[in-house]
Amino acid sequence: MKGETLKDTIETVANYVDLIVLRHPYDGAARWAADVTTNRMKRGHKKVPIINGGDGKNEHPTQAMLDLYSIKKTQKRIDGLDIAIVGDLKYGRTVHSLAYALALYDCRIRFVAPEILQIPEHIEAYLKRRNVKYTKHSKIEEVISDVDIIYMTRIQKERFPDENEYNKVRGIFKLNRSMLSKAKTTMRVLHPLPRVDEISVDVDEDIRAYYFEQAGNGIPVRMALLSLILGGEENE
Amino acid sequence: MSEYTANVKLNTTKKGLIVRLIKDGTVIDHIPPGKGIKIAELLNLFNQDSVVIIGQNLESTKYGKKDIIKVENRFLKSEEYNKISLIAPYATINIIKNYEIVEKKKVVIPDVLEDVALCNNANCISNKEPVPSKLYVISKEPLIVMCHYCGYEFSGENIRLKT
Ligand SMILES: [Zn+2]
16 A cells, blocks of 8 residues: 555455455544445445444444444343443544444443543543443442443553653553452453453453453354345345 | 724724725625634635725624624635634625625534534544545534544534635
8 A cells, every 4th residue: 555545445446345344544544435435336336335444543343343242142131231441442442432332222331541541522422412321430449349341451552642641551450350359240351352461361260251252252243244234144 | 904994993883884895795794803814814815906804803783892804806605604604603794796785694504514624633534635524513502513534523613624
C-alpha cells in the first residue's frame, strides 16, 4: 500500500472478492470503505460488503459480537447483568463496540479506569441518551464482588499519542487469583486477548477464567456473520 | 474599515438606511457580536473588488448587540448559508436588488453537514485521506454534531469549517 488511498485499495480489491474484512489504523475507515463500495454498486457493479475488523481506536464490532455471545453462553442471559469493563476504555476499540452493544440490553455497566483512560465523552453521551445504567470507578476492588462479568483489557502502548501518558498508567490494573475470592462463583473473566500482565497467570486455573474459550467463540460467531452476509444458510 | 463602521453606526439611528446603502448585493444581519469578521473571512469577502461593509457591536432590539455584513454584487450559494448557520444560527440574509430588499431569508442549520466542517477527531479517516467530511447534526441548540465515519460527537463551539 505505497501511499495508495483507502478508496483506491477498496476500488481495486472489490473486483477480486465477494466480501472485504478491513482492519485499518484510521477511525471510520470501514464506514468510508462501505461508502466506496456502495457508490461502486450504484455504478452497476456487484455488491461487496465490508466487515469492520477494527478501525483505529474507534470500533471492533465482531469482537463485541463474540463478547456478547460469550456473556450469554456463560450467564444464560444478558439483560439484568452487572458488567465491569476494566483498563483502557479511552483507546480500546473493543470496549467502545462492547459498550454500544450492551446499550441495547438492560444491564448495568461499570467502567473501571484511571481518569485519563475513562470511556470517551461521545460514548458516555450516547449511553446517557439511551438511559443506560453505568458508573465509573478507579479500582477493580470497588466492583469485583457485585459483577457477573469482568471484562479486562490491556493498555496498548501503540494507541497512546504520548509515551509519558502511557508510562503513567502501564500495569495499573492487575487481576490476580486472591482478588477473585470476593467474586461470585458464577462470575466470568473475559479479555479480548492478547493479554500482557493485566491478568496474572494464576487466574487461568480458576473456574471463573473464560478468556481462552471466549477467543474460541470467535469462530462460530464470525462463521455465522459471514454466512448471514453471503447468504450461506441457503446451502445447508 | 473604521470609516465604514462609523458610517454604519450613523445610519442605524435611521432605520432602514443601512440596507439602502448598497444597490445590489447581500446583507447578512443578526450576526452575534464579534463574529462578523469571521463570517466575512469564511465567505472570502476580502479577496474581491466589491464593497464590503462590516458593522460591529451595533444595537439590536432582539439580541442586545449584533454584527452586520453588507456586500455588493455578491449573492450566496446554499452551502454558504449552511456555513453561516454554524457561526450565526439566527442570521437573516437580505437580498438587495436596486436598493430594495427583494428577499429575506433566515439561515437554517441543516440536518447533515456535507463537506462543510471538519471532524474533530484527528485520527478520523476524513482528516487523514481525501474523503468528503460528513457530520450529522444531532442537536441544534446547543449545536452538537456527530461524524458519519468515526462516530465522534462534539460541540458546535469546537467546529472548524472547511475552507
Ligand atoms: Zn470522524
